[in-house]
Amino acid sequence: MPDGINVDYDGLIPNNVGLNEDLRVRKALETWHPGYIDWWHDMGPEGFQEALVYLRTAISVDPKGWAKFDYVKMPEYKWGILLAPAVEGRTIPFGKHKGEPAWQEVPGEYRAMMRRLLVIQGDTEPASVEQQRHLGATAPSLYDLRNLFQVNVEEGRHLWAMVYLLQKYFGTQGREEAEELLRRRSGHADTPRMLGAFNEATPDWLSFFMFTYFTDRDGKMQLEALAQSGFDPLSRTCRFMLTEEAHHMFVGETGVSRVVERTCEAMRAAGITDAGDIAAVRALGVIDLPTIQKKVNLHFSLTLDLFGNEISTNAANAFNAGIKGRYREDKLADDHALLDATYPVLRCVGGAIVEEQVPALSALNMRLRDDFVADAAGGVGRWNKVIEKAGIGFALALPHVAFNRAIGEFAAIKADPAGRILDAAEWAAGRAAFLPTVEDNLYITSLMKPVQASGEYAGWIAPPKAGIDNKPGNFEYVKIHE
Numbered sequence: 001m002p003d004g005i006n007v008d009y010d011g012l013i014p015n016n017v018g019l020n021e022d023l024r025v026r027k028a029l030e031t032w033h034p035g036y037i038d039w040w041h042d043m044g045p046e047g048f049q050e051a052l053v054y055l056r057t058a059i060s061v062d063p064k065g066w067a068k069f070d071y072v073k074m075p076e077y078k079w080g081i082l083l084a085p086a087v088e089g090r091t092i093p094f095g096k097h098k099g100e101p102a103w104q105e106v107p108g109e110y111r112a113m114m115r116r117l118l119v120i121q122g123d124t125e126p127a128s129v130e131q132q133r134h135l136g137a138t139a140p141s142l143y144d145l146r147n148l149f150q151v152n153v154e155e156g157r158h159l160w161a162m163v164y165l166l167q168k169y170f171g172t173q174g175r176e177e178a179e180e181l182l183r184r185r186s187g188h189a190d191t192p193r194m195l196g197a198f199n200e201a202t203p204d205w206l207s208f209f210m211f212t213y214f215t216d217r218d219g220k221m222q223l224e225a226l227a228q229s230g231f232d233p234l235s236r237t238c239r240f241m242l243t244e245e246a247h248h249m250f251v252g253e254t255g256v257s258r259v260v261e262r263t264c265e266a267m268r269a270a271g272i273t274d275a276g277d278i279a280a281v282r283a284l285g286v287i288d289l290p291t292i293q294k295k296v297n298l299h300f301s302l303t304l305d306l307f308g309n310e311i312s313t314n315a316a317n318a319f320n321a322g323i324k325g326r327y328r329e330d331k332l333a334d335d336h337a338l339l340d341a342t343y344p345v346l347r348c349v350g351g352a353i354v355e356e357q358v359p360a361l362s363a364l365n366m367r368l369r370d371d372f373v374a375d376a377a378g379g380v381g382r383w384n385k386v387i388e389k390a391g392i393g394f395a396l397a398l399p400h401v402a403f404n405r406a407i408g409e410f411a412a413i414k415a416d417p418a419g420r421i422l423d424a425a426e427w428a429a430g431r432a433a434f435l436p437t438v439e440d441n442l443y444i445t446s447l448m449k450p451v452q453a454s455g456e457y458a459g460w461i462a463p464p465k466a467g468i469d470n471k472p473g474n475f476e477y478v479k480i481h482e
């Protein structure tokens with residue numbers, strides 16, 4: 001029943017892709033499975049592997065009820081292969097094949113390009129699990145611990161999703177890539193993960209919330225672009241991944257919001273109105289707003305690098321070929337070919353930041369990045385509402401896109417968060433005000449003490465507004481000793 005919404009849930013690998021009838025792919029996945037479990041034990045969450053975690057598992061792809069919640073030991077999580085239902089008569093929505101029937105196999109001339117994109121997408125998923133593996137030890141509550149593990153198991157499933165496509169459609173090469181995906185390691189000197197931000201540390205819970213707010217949102221944007229693909233199995237895979245992704249960004253947005261809320265509450269109670277009085281705020285055991293801003297600056301800029309170069313022939317080729325579209329391609333009203341269109345791109349010309357019109361096809365990374373920035377601004381506005389409500393005169397802001405970049409137009413220059421170009425001396429002098437310092441990180445680390453009693457929260461973060469799966473405040477989301 002390959003195209004149905006019902007999932008074969010009983011086998012080793014829950015799926016709605018008819019694995020039982022597809023012996024070759026089933027065997028390839030079953031061969032890959034032990035290596036994945038080894039990877040999970042070596043590089044997945046440290047500790048807690050025997051704990052019972054209240055997790056949601058995808059059991060259907062019906063939007064009205066695709067998940068069930070239950071206590072699960074993480075290594076026994078059912079990592080399934082789930083594709084959103086096929087859209088009957090779907091055609092390729094953009095590029096030079098626009099209007100042709102969507103592909104059920106990858107056309108020969110696009111195999112290399114497609115494989116590269118699947119591998120890059122797949123590589124980020126286990127990378128994030130590796131980056132987050134130490135966080136369980138310092139979770140501020142069982143609620144947060146459970147959310148961390150939920151994100152982790154789902155990123156694990158996203159790896160499965162890409163591995164399935166590689167093994168099903170790319171034969172021996174696909175199997176080799178699937179092995180390599182288990183071999184690279186986030187931050188490793190010799191075998192690092194492929195993209196910059198996925199080799200950075202996620203040392204504390206504020207970083208985790210920033211990562212899930214900003215970097216998982218790159219995941220959202222990229223998956224949206226790939227969900228438009230003319231290669232139908234990829235489109236369907238990404239559409240289902242996006243339903244899980246929403247929770248990851250929820251964890252990030254509400255996580256930061258709860259940190260901001262707790263800080264404001266503590267400041268009010270102590271009668272502190274000057275957000276810049278960092279010593280006074282830290283004396284309360286909460287994270288001062290300027291340091292939260294520095295974390296925003298860091299994670300936003302690292303994430304912008306994931307969009308690649310503003311001007312990219314890779315992106316143009318992938319679009320032309322019908323492989324990777326734009327954000328909400330199906331809602332855009334233009335010719336979906338972009339052969340004559342232009343798009344405004346911020347460039348660095350003669351040491352100044354200027355806007356230039358460039359051919360739209362080559363500016364697709366820039367366009368997706370613009371869509372990301374607009375999407376990311378929403379949560380920042382909601383965080384500021386929390387500060388405003390507390391009557392504190394401070395506002396968080398996204399830094400300028402030229403700030404702290406390692407990829408693209410602005411990699412060669414230094415700019416401050418307002419986008420003013422700085423010389424080396426000005427950058428050195430300003431850096432401590434722009435990005436978290438060693439002292440900032442040490443202070444945050446000093447707060448990271450685990451809280452493992454049901455319904456209790458560390459002093460630097462407010463409780464959530466509601467429980468997961470409508471559970472009450474004192475619900476035991478993780479049974480650590482079972």
Ligand code: BYC
Binds near residue numbers: 313
């Ligand atoms: N780091 O032509 P360009 C997620 C390379 S996150 C290192 O501009 P292109 C998740 C580039 O590979 C979503 N290298 O590149 C989130 C190219 O190298 P080659 C992940 C970089 O292809 C949280 C060269 O520079 N998915 O799911 O237009 C938790 C020239 O660049 C970087 C995807 O990214 C970098 N940051 O754009 C868990 C979607 N940027 O080939 C999961 C698939 C560029 O010349 N990937 N380079 O050796 C893509 O669509 C594209 O590969 C990129 C880059 C958008 C990443």
Ligand code: FE
Binds near residue numbers: 158
């Ligand atoms: Fe993911």
Ligand code: FE
Binds near residue numbers: 155245248
């Ligand atoms: Fe995610």
